Amino acid sequence: MSGDTATQKILARASGRERVDVGDIVWAKVDAHVMHDNQGPFRMGKDFAELGLPIWNKDRFMLTADHHNPPTGDSQSKVLNVTRAWAAEQELSHFYDAEGICHILMAEKGFVRPGALVTGTDSHTTNTGALGALGVAIGPTESIGVLAKGEVWLRVPETIRVHYTGRVPEGVYGKDMVLRALKDLKVDGAEYKVLEFSGEPLMALPVEDRMTLSNMAAEFSAKSAIMDVDEATAEYLANAGVEEGWEAFSSDADAAYAASYEYDVSDMSPQVACPHRMDNVSPVEEVDSPPLHRAHIGSCTGAKLLDLQAAAAVLKGRRVAHGMQLLIAPASKDIMRKAMDDGTLGAIIDAGGVLLPTTCGVCAGRGPGQLGAGEVCISSANRNYKGRMGSAEASIYLASAATVAASAVKGRVADPREFIS
Amino acid sequence: MSSETQSIEGGAWVFGDNVDTGYIMPSKYASLPDEELAAHAMEGIDPDFPKNVQAGDVIIGGRNFGCGSSRETAPRGIKHAGVGAVIARTFARNFFRNSLCIGLPVLICADAESIAQGDRVRVDPIAGRVENLTKGETLQAEPLPDHIMDMVKAGGLVPYLKLTLT
Numbered sequence: 145m146s147g148d149t150a151t152q153k154i155l156a157r158a159s160g161r162e163r164v165d166v167g168d169i170v171w172a173k174v175d176a177h178v179m180h181d182n183q184g185p186f187r188m189g190k191d192f193a194e195l196g197l198p199i200w201n202k203d204r205f206m207l208t209a210d211h212h213n214p215p216t217g218d219s220q221s222k223v224l225n226v227t228r229a230w231a232a233e234q235e236l237s238h239f240y241d242a243e244g245i246c247h248i249l250m251a252e253k254g255f256v257r258p259g260a261l262v263t264g265t266d267s268h269t270t271n272t273g274a275l276g277a278l279g280v281a282i283g284p285t286e287s288i289g290v291l292a293k294g295e296v297w298l299r300v301p302e303t304i305r306v307h308y309t310g311r312v313p314e315g316v317y318g319k320d321m322v323l324r325a326l327k328d329l330k331v332d333g334a335e336y337k338v339l340e341f342s343g344e345p346l347m348a349l350p351v352e353d354r355m356t357l358s359n360m361a362a363e364f365s366a367k368s369a370i371m372d373v374d375e376a377t378a379e380y381l382a383n384a385g386v387e388e389g390w391e392a393f394s395s396d397a398d399a400a401y402a403a404s405y406e407y408d409v410s411d412m413s414p415q416v417a418c419p420h421r422m423d424n425v426s427p428v429e430e431v432d433s434p435p436l437h438r439a440h441i442g443s444c445t446g447a448k449l450l451d452l453q454a455a456a457a458v459l460k461g462r463r464v465a466h467g468m469q470l471l472i473a474p475a476s477k478d479i480m481r482k483a484m485d486d487g488t489l490g491a492i493i494d495a496g497g498v499l500l501p502t503t504c505g506v507c508a509g510r511g512p513g514q515l516g517a518g519e520v521c522i523s524s525a526n527r528n529y530k531g532r533m534g535s536a537e538a539s540i541y542l543a544s545a546a547t548v549a550a551s552a553v554k555g556r557v558a559d560p561r562e563f564i565s
Numbered sequence: 566m567s568s569e570t571q572s573i574e575g576g577a578w579v580f581g582d583n584v585d586t587g588y589i590m591p592s593k594y595a596s597l598p599d600e601e602l603a604a605h606a607m608e609g610i611d612p613d614f615p616k617n618v619q620a621g622d623v624i625i626g627g628r629n630f631g632c633g634s635s636r637e638t639a640p641r642g643i644k645h646a647g648v649g650a651v652i653a654r655t656f657a658r659n660f661f662r663n664s665l666c667i668g669l670p671v672l673i674c675a676d677a678e679s680i681a682q683g684d685r686v687r688v689d690p691i692a693g694r695v696e697n698l699t700k701g702e703t704l705q706a707e708p709l710p711d712h713i714m715d716m717v718k719a720g721g722l723v724p725y726l727k728l729t730l731t
Contacts, residue, residue, distance in 0.1 A: 169710055182595050187637060191723045195731060212596055219596035267635040267659055283637035283663035285722050292730060297712060331583050332629035336658055365632045365657050509592025527633065529585050531609055532592065 147396025149303040150370050151338045154278045154393055158261040166400075168300045175260035175277075176204045177290050180246045182211035182508065183265035185230035186223045188284040192291065199234060200294035206238040206255055207231055208246040210503045216511055244476025244502050247271035247359065247444040252478055257381070257390035258373045263290050268444050268526065273341070273358030273369030274351060275377060276392045280368050301338050301367045302402035303395070304329070308343035310410030315561035317454065318349050318356035319446065319524065319544035323415035324407055326363055327425035334366035337402055340395060341371045345409045351380040352448040359445045360526055363422045416522075416557055417542035420530050428547060431557045435467070438521040439552035440533070441492075441545045442473035442500065443507035446524025449474075451545035452483045455524075456491040458549035458563040464496035465555030470548075471513045473500035495553075506533045515540070522551045573649030573670065573688040574698075575621030577680045580610060584626055585633035586660060590642045592634075602642035618646050623686045625677050626653030631660020640664040640671075650688045652677045652695055652706070665713060668721030672706035679704070690717060 148156075148163060156164045158172035179185075184207060185192075199205055209227050212220040231239035240249055247268050250256050258276030262269060265287050272279030282296065290296055306325050326333075339361045346354060354371060361369035373392040381387075413427035441447055441455050452474060464470045472492055474480040480502050483489040493499060498513075505511040507525040514534030515521050521533060521540050528540035543551070546560035553563070588609030594602060607614035607624075624643065630653035631639060640663050643651065650670040654677050664671040670690035677695075680686060685698040691714070693706035709717070719725035 169712070183635070183637060186596075187599075187641075195723070195726055197730065217596075223596045265635065267633065281635040281659050283635055283659065283666060285637060285666040286662055289722055289726060292726065331632060332655075332657075335629055335655060362633075365629055367658055508595070509587075510595070527585075527587070529587050529633070532587055536591075536609065 146400040147398040149395045149399045150393045155300050164300045166300050166302050171295050171297050174263050176255045176262045178206045178246050178264040181209040181227040183284040186226045188288050189230045192288050197292040199291050209241045210245050211508045213242045213503045245444040248475040254384040254386040258392035267362040268359050270361040270369040271355050271359040274354035276373040278368050303338045303340050305340050305401045305404045307406045308345045308409050310408040312345045315564050317544040318353035320415040322357040322360045323425045326423050329364050330423045332365050334364035339366045339369045351376050352450050414547045419539040428559045433557035437519040439470045439548050440523040443525035445526040446545050447475040449479045449482050452488045454546040455549035456488040459495035460491040462553050464552045470497040470552040472497045473505050474502050477502050522548050524548045577623050577625050577684045577686050579625045579682045582627035583629045586636050586639040587633050589639040603645035606642040606646035620647035621649045624651045625680045628655045630656050632657035635659035637663045640669045644669045666722040674704050674706045676704045
């Protein structure tokens with residue numbers, strides 16, 4: 145018999161079993177749950193009220209208003225006001241209104257602990273994997289069940305291992321590492337499965353950048369993502385106020401994987417996902433783009449402090465190319481405050497960057513900066529299918545924040561390594 | 566599930582692999598109330614779908630139907646537009662769970678792609694049976710675990726929770 149994966153161990157713990165096998169269906173206790181305005185009270189409030197049950201644990205539940213915030217019209221205002229009224233009525237202790245994007249807030253505010261099972265009404269709930277927690281997406285109706293019972297049913301999934309070796313070169317980030325794997329696995333490559341990211345260069349990344357990989361597991365159609373924890377994780381958790389009360393799980397050396405992929409990053413170039421699919425990936429030097437109209441640094445995927453710092457390093461003392469616009473939306477207020485204090489935001493704004501609210505914005509197809517027909521954009525976000533960021537006639541390239549910044553300077557998709565010495 | 570929806574019959578609408586929820590229900594409609602979503606169902610992949618779909622019609626997907634965002638507006642829009650069921654070779658898990666939770670029958674069927682655009686199809690979600698009336702073929706869907714079938718029979722998660730929790 146082969147050993148267990150980290151995912152099996154987490155689900156065994158959460159379901160109160162000695163061990164679980166792939167394919168088992170378990171009822172598992174949820175350690176933390178998040179809902180946002182787009183998949184929250186506006187869709188499920190009435191049904192939840194009809195059940196008349198209390199929220200199972202308000203200390204483990206976060207509600208955010210990040211998708212429609214600030215609103216750009218009546219329908220969004222209505223969603224937000226329903227969300228705020230529900231938060232007040234339920235006397236929530238963790239409701240965050242335009243403070244940041246849910247996945248980043250969950251990590252920053254200590255809701256995510258290694259070994260935990262986290263649910264959320266958003267596909268990028270997989271983000272928790274960087275902290276050793278299994279994050280699984282559900283919808284707003286299923287969220288009613290979690291809120292009422294603090295439990296969710298899950299089929300124990302197989303795991304695909306994505307292992308990195310070598311040393312991360314200058315100009316290469318977590319985004320490049322995950323896009324490289326997406327090129328091979330494709331957008332359905334991890335259907336119903338968990339992606340386990342591992343290897344020395346992965347663990348050499350700052351914890352925030354490890355999140356870029358677990359976050360984008362959603363783009364492989366993965367059920368979740370997982371990785372090991374180390375001292376850097378413990379330090380991140382301590383900063384989030386989580387000092388104890390968690391147990392990390394690693395896969396056994398003889399654990400069975402559904403598939404294994406290995407990448408030596410030493411000679412890896414920055415990677416770019418070209419229109420109109422996330423797995424349409426090429427090394428930056430092979431991408432010959434038309435002139436760009438927009439560069440965007442934002443979303444739960446690509447607007448953490450280190451993303452902004454990488455962009456600022458490229459932009460410092462330079463200007464955004466004539467005829468294009470650089471938009472920047474930090475992923476949380478805490479990130480925005482730190483980027484203000486260390487000069488990062490100043491460098492970006494001086495280069496011509498336009499600062500947007502700390503919410504999902506154009507990555508959710510809402511808010512200012514949406515693409516018009518025929519426009520071409522490069523973004524540090526996560527999806528580039530037609531219509532994701534506005535018009536279905538627009539084109540979106542996806543890359544690291546550094547590559548987005550370099551492209552903003554050049555006016556076309558450009559290699560950040562030219563700007564970093 | 567109520568008796569009127571036990572047998573679903575209509576025309577087939579065939580879409581391919583990896584149909585993203587962003588095509589099923591574009592983001593710009595995310596803040597619309599349920600009843601207004603129907604007018605935009607499948608708009609991102611077939612702008613004429615909302616005006617041509619008939620009550621009881623069935624959507625046929627290939628692999629990974631409903632990938633991408635976990636937005637529940639995707640199955641809600643389809644359901645409100647009158648679609649009786651979605652049959653696909655495989656589903657993305659978020660779309661699959663969301664559909665079952667809101668009471669839209671979804672059937673995993675290895676031979677889904679033997680159904681052609683416009684074929685007349687009759688679906689029994691409880692028995693997991695898909696009859697292609699045009700071709701005279703019967704397909705069997707993958708059986709679902711008992712606890713899911715209990716929810717399907719109740720018509721979705723909320724009616725099921727009302728039966729079991731309150």
